[in-house]
């Protein structure tokens with residue numbers, strides 16, 4: 214039996230981890246997040262409120278539950294907010310990781326830490342794990358700094374970098390890109406979408422499985438985890454429109470230079486997945502499969 218503690222369990226990835234982990238009979242799950250548990254069916258796991266920015270809170274919870282591994286998903290993930298509130302970003306994205314590293318060192322816990330494609334500037338994607346980080350935003354710099362904390366530590370750790378995560382809606386959570394696209398397409402409200410930012414969107418079920426594998430096997434090092442298809446954001450909205458049988462009349466393709474704060478977003482990220490495939494047998498689903506799982510069957514049947 215492996216005891217796994219996750220942070221940020223109310224979030225997008227956190228919810229998927231709870232669903233996958235509580236279904237396993239070889240895992241005991243401790244879910245933690247800020248404030249109350251927002252899941253409507255809180256069965257099959259223990260929930261404990263834990264603010265990762267408070268060192269004492271992290272130490273107390275780790276001492277009480279003594280997990281074998283922590284999957285750390287909690288973060289400030291909105292790029293624009295991070296830019297406007299750099300101190301808050303640093304406390305949550307770097308300071309919290311320092312607290313977790315301290316607790317992992319004290320109690321011998323393996324740490325699986327979530328990071329991002331935004332540690333790269335997007336001028337040379339798709340990227341391999343060994344390439345140097347080149348962040349261009351406060352968010353990207355904070356995530357790169359957190360990775361450095363792990364490299365400088367003596368604990369057992371894995372970093373999972375991922376890209377534009379999508380999945381089913383979570384209770385009280387932010388809209389992910391697919392639901393945002395579906396909402397604006399249905400409303401017909403005019404919207405501008407960039408066609409010069411390329412990503413390999415990640416299905417949250419694939420990402421959760423990879424994180425769990427890394428936690429249970431205590432795998433170490435950096436792992437790139439994303440989907441298999443590359444699209445620009447305008448194409449992605451177009452795929453959602455086609456899937457739902459909606460028109461794209463209200464969606465105007467624009468370049469990054471037309472939008473504010475576009476310089477914070479790397480033009481082309483994407484990951485090479487050879488390491489994840491060989492070490493974890495990672496095989497992501499296609500974007501088409503992900504769209505159907507999240508939005509239901511395509512109206513065109515394709």
Ligand SMILES: NC(=O)c1ccc[n+]([C@@H]2O[C@H](COP(=O)([O-])OP(=O)(O)OC[C@H]3O[C@@H](n4cnc5c(N)ncnc54)[C@H](OP(=O)(O)O)[C@@H]3O)[C@@H](O)[C@H]2O)c1
Nearest residue numbers: 221223224225226247264265286287288327329375377378
């Ligand atoms: N989503 C993406 O497209 C994407 C892409 C690349 C990398 N990542 C990385 O993947 C990880 C998971 O992302 P996600 O999309 O699942 O994020 P998310 O949906 O924003 O979830 C993060 C969760 O952390 C919680 N949280 C915030 N502050 C906290 C605190 N002080 N203590 C404890 N919990 C706190 C949030 O609580 P509230 O819900 O109450 O605010 C939220 O539920 C992050 O590390 C992110 O940087 C995500």
